[in-house]
Amino acid sequence: MLNxxxxxxxxxxxxxxxxxxxRAKLILTxxxxxxxxxxxxxxxxxxxxxxxxxxxxxxxxxxxxxxxxIKPLRFIILFTFVLNLFFLTGEKVLLTIGPFRLTxxxxxxxxxxxxxxxFLVMGTSVLTLTTSPVQLxxxxxRILHPLQRFHFxxxxxxxxxxxxxxxxxxxxxxxxxxxxxxxxxxxxxESGNLIQRARAMIPLLVPLFVSSFRRANDLAxxxxxxxxxxxxxxxxxxxxxxxxxxxxAALVMAVYVALIVLEGHFFx
Amino acid sequence: xxxxxxxxxRIVATNVTFHYPDEEHNAVDQVSMRVKRxxxxxxxxxxGSGKSTLAKLFNALYVPDSGTVVVCGxxxxxxxxxxxxxxxxxxxxxxPDNQIVATIVEEDVAFGLENNGVxxxxxxxxxxxxxxxxxxxxYAQKAPHMLSGGQKQRVAIAGILAxxxxxxxxxxxxAMLDPSGREEVMNTVHxxxxxxxxxxxxxTHYMSEAATADYLVxxxxxxxxxxxxxxxxxxxxxxxxxLGLDVPPMTSLAHELRQAGIxxxxxxxxxxxxxxxxxxxxxxx
Amino acid sequence: xxxVVEKLNxxxxxxxxxxxxxxxxxxxxxxxxxxxxxxxxxGSGKSTLVQHLNGLLQPTSGRVLVDGTxxxxxxxxxxxxxxxxxxxxxxxxxxxxxxxxxxxxAFGPKNLGLDAGEVDRRVREAMRQVSLDYDRISGKSxxxxSGGQMRRVAIAGVLAxxxxxxxxxxxxxxxxxxxxEEILGLIRRLHRESGATIVMVSHSMDDVAQLxxxxxxxxxxxxxxxxxxxxxxxxxxxxxKMGLDVPxxxxxxxxxxxRGYEIPEQIYRMEDMQELLIRLLKKGEYHAQ
Numbered sequence: 001m002l003n004x005x006x007x008x009x010x011x012x013x014x015x016x017x018x019x020x021x022x023r024a025k026l027i028l029t030x031x032x033x034x035x036x037x038x039x040x041x042x043x044x045x046x047x048x049x050x051x052x053x054x055x056x057x058x059x060x061x062x063x064x065x066x067x068x069x070i071k072p073l074r075f076i077i078l079f080t081f082v083l084n085l086f087f088l089t090g091e092k093v094l095l096t097i098g099p100f101r102l103t104x105x106x107x108x109x110x111x112x113x114x115x116x117x118x119f120l121v122m123g124t125s126v127l128t129l130t131t132s133p134v135q136l137x138x139x140x141x142r143i144l145h146p147l148q149r150f151h152f153x154x155x156x157x158x159x160x161x162x163x164x165x166x167x168x169x170x171x172x173x174x175x176x177x178x179x180x181x182x183x184x185x186x187x188x189x190e191s192g193n194l195i196q197r198a199r200a201m202i203p204l205l206v207p208l209f210v211s212s213f214r215r216a217n218d219l220a221x222x223x224x225x226x227x228x229x230x231x232x233x234x235x236x237x238x239x240x241x242x243x244x245x246x247x248x249a250a251l252v253m254a255v256y257v258a259l260i261v262l263e264g265h266f267f268x
Numbered sequence: 269x270x271x272x273x274x275x276x277x278r279i280v281a282t283n284v285t286f287h288y289p290d291e292e293h294n295a296v297d298q299v300s301m302r303v304k305r306x307x308x309x310x311x312x313x314x315x316g317s318g319k320s321t322l323a324k325l326f327n328a329l330y331v332p333d334s335g336t337v338v339v340c341g342x343x344x345x346x347x348x349x350x351x352x353x354x355x356x357x358x359x360x361x362x363x364p365d366n367q368i369v370a371t372i373v374e375e376d377v378a379f380g381l382e383n384n385g386v387x388x389x390x391x392x393x394x395x396x397x398x399x400x401x402x403x404x405x406x407y408a409q410k411a412p413h414m415l416s417g418g419q420k421q422r423v424a425i426a427g428i429l430a431x432x433x434x435x436x437x438x439x440x441x442x443a444m445l446d447p448s449g450r451e452e453v454m455n456t457v458h459x460x461x462x463x464x465x466x467x468x469x470x471x472t473h474y475m476s477e478a479a480t481a482d483y484l485v486x487x488x489x490x491x492x493x494x495x496x497x498x499x500x501x502x503x504x505x506x507x508x509x510x511l512g513l514d515v516p517p518m519t520s521l522a523h524e525l526r527q528a529g530i531x532x533x534x535x536x537x538x539x540x541x542x543x544x545x546x547x548x549x550x551x552x553x
Numbered sequence: 554x555x556x557v558v559e560k561l562n563x564x565x566x567x568x569x570x571x572x573x574x575x576x577x578x579x580x581x582x583x584x585x586x587x588x589x590x591x592x593x594x595x596g597s598g599k600s601t602l603v604q605h606l607n608g609l610l611q612p613t614s615g616r617v618l619v620d621g622t623x624x625x626x627x628x629x630x631x632x633x634x635x636x637x638x639x640x641x642x643x644x645x646x647x648x649x650x651x652x653x654x655x656x657x658x659a660f661g662p663k664n665l666g667l668d669a670g671e672v673d674r675r676v677r678e679a680m681r682q683v684s685l686d687y688d689r690i691s692g693k694s695x696x697x698x699s700g701g702q703m704r705r706v707a708i709a710g711v712l713a714x715x716x717x718x719x720x721x722x723x724x725x726x727x728x729x730x731x732x733x734e735e736i737l738g739l740i741r742r743l744h745r746e747s748g749a750t751i752v753m754v755s756h757s758m759d760d761v762a763q764l765x766x767x768x769x770x771x772x773x774x775x776x777x778x779x780x781x782x783x784x785x786x787x788x789x790x791x792x793x794k795m796g797l798d799v800p801x802x803x804x805x806x807x808x809x810x811x812r813g814y815e816i817p818e819q820i821y822r823m824e825d826m827q828e829l830l831i832r833l834l835k836k837g838e839y840h841a842q
Binding site for chain 2: 215
């Protein structure tokens with residue numbers, strides 16, 4: 001259970017970053033994302049790198065974990081890079097390969113846009129590494145709560161996320177069992193063309209759906225039996241409270257944003 | 269006055285009939301029974317005998333088509349009282365995986381209290397207490413899917429216990445567990461019954477579990493067929509078997525020996541009792 | 554042809570921080586026509602072991618030979634081998650997926666590439682073996698059946714592959730006494746009438762005592778006992794230390810012996826105990842000392 005899904009990529013700890021209110025972390029992450037979009041030059045990225053590095057050190061996470069977060073998106077980043085490199089035009093031609101001309105502006109843009117992606121991913125990684133999915137769900141529910149006045153289903157959304165998180169490991173387990181049971185009856189999930197493979201999934205998917213419906217039914221009954229009646233008048237075991245830590249964090253973030261804005265002004 | 273009168277009976281079912289829309293026969297048919305304060309009651313019956321439906325009627329999950337179910341003085345027909353009834357008569361279901369809602373043990377235990385709007389500080393003390401009673405304190409921060417079946421069921425029991433119920437109904441809560449899981453759960457509910465004075469209703473088809481109850485109700489085709497202490501009910505081996513059920517192994521042995529003309533007590537339940545009977549009879553020879 | 558397991562080891566997540574040795578150095582041979590009861594606590598490695606018997610899991614080291622073929626042999630046909638040992642999983646009814654009973658039972662034989670006529674013959678034969686009436690039930694939806702019937706359809710689905718060894722993991726789990734009796738009866742019949750080789754994994758000592766001719770006990774990934782039921786059950790103290798129980802008949806024997814009665818240790822079946830007690834109590838042949 002190394003990649004336990006309920007933990008996501010959560011890196012447990014008790015650093016100041018871990019102890020921050022998840023709502024503050026979520027909001028500050030959004031502020032950070034906006035700031036990254038405001039970066040105009042490589043100086044801005046240098047500032048961002050310094051800022052991220054400081055946060056990661058404070059969180060006591062190995063920086064390599066943050067880098068690892070980029071891995072799943074490496075193709076998108078590469079694609080952005082290549083696209084910008086060859087399809088943007090400019091004046092200072094550096095290199096010509098057949099019909100393609102590489103210009104200095106294009107090179108700048110390619111690096112600039114790829115870095116933007118890298119910094120976005122690293123920033124959100126810091127959030128998910130220091131905040132468990134449970135806390136995130138909690139934060140989301142409470143941040144969205146005021147929208148309930150406009151019939152936005154904030155509680156229901158959070159409850160759905162919680163149940164999904166709770167049942168993903170159970171269903172993965174079940175998938176494994178059914179797959180093995182069908183393999184014991186000679187089912188082949190590994191060979192054949194695309195259509196054959198899709199057909200081979202039926203003996204797996206039908207039982208899985210049947211059992212999921214049964215589970216949903218059972219769960220609904222169990223929730224009802226435990227007095228569930230939607231989000232109204234509900235209290236929570238875990239109360240979220242903003243502390244001085246969050247104020248300090250907001251202040252540091254403000255300094256970072258100010259630096260980025262200044263950077264845009266002077267180097268942009 | 270009302271409070272005092274109802275004090276002796278936790279659940280009173282009177283002529284209860286219930287019928288699923290797409291089925292021919294009544295799932296529960298003219299059933300009358302009661303669960304007394306502090307009692308440990310077992311409802312036995314084969315699959316489809318109506319015992320699980322009856323359990324769900326005790327918790328206002330279902331409402332009778334006719335007749336009444338009164339839980340701690342509250343009629344389950346009354347919509348206003350539904351949540352009070354469910355808080356007083358908690359229910360543990362069969363599949364341990366399908367009744368745990370939250371991703372962390374202590375949050376799951378808190379679920380019912382959160383639904384009832386209990387203040388957070390009070391939730392904290394109550395869940396700590398409940399987890400302690402079921403011996404699961406050290407698992408408070410664990411993810412439910414990492415627990416064994418017996419542990420999951422104890423978490424479910426804690427979730428109900430935290431709501432301070434007067435009755436706990438276990439609807440085949442041990443059916444999917446291994447022997448040690450079953451023992452964990454049975455020990456826990458017996459302790460709750462003895463030490464906390466909570467009435468327990470177990471729905472089961474394990475005779476060994478039913479044998480530990482104060483009182484048995486045997487159901488078949490939605491009706492009550494036999495009632496009495498386990499000793500009295502199981503002694504009637506022929507009838508119990510006729511209802512598609514089993515008797516404890518020692519009761520069965522005693523029955524066979526009696527058939528062979530040996531004058532054994534018919535109501536032997538345990539190995540120890542059988543040993544006593546054998547000693548008694550052989551010393552006479 | 555026997556089933557041979559040689560020095561089998563299995564390690565989950567080898568090299569990782571959560572490395573666990575699920576099976577340690579397991580060796581045994583099961584001869585044709587044997588009925589083996591496999592018992593052990595949850596987590597003792599029983600399930601991991603049975604999944605090796607038909608190649609669903611590969612040994613970390615050691616071998617499993619079925620009818621002389623190594624399951625890990627790259628040249629062997631995976632499907633054919635998997636079918637030699639038929640594995641009925643716990644709560645096997647969860648694998649049913651076809652529209653009708655007959656179609657579901659036919660799933661295995663079809664995967665073997667058999668022609669329609671043979672598939673049909675096998676479906677009929679398998680349904681007969683599990684006492685399901687072909688004319689009445691074969692066209693029904695599997696989801697309209699009772700729990701016990703669904704379980705029997707699932708068993709038929711494995712029998713239709715004509716395995717030389719049938720492995721059943723907790724075949725009675727979750728059933729009521731009547732359903733349990735049905736399943737145990739059908740397993741007994743399969744063994745006695747068609748001489749099938751059977752490995753039954755069970756938590757119930759009483760079930761194992763009634764059916765098995767040989768008992769294997771797993772504990773913490775080791776095969777700690779392997780022998781005739783009377784040998785195994787006479788080691789009550791050791792079994793209890795492993796969190797296992799002995800059948801009530803054996804407990805009765807132990808306690809009577811402690812009181813000075815001469816009850817032979819090999820009595821572990823209800824019928825034998827009954828016969829003995831009738832002799833003892835009726836004729837007064839034995840006296841307490």
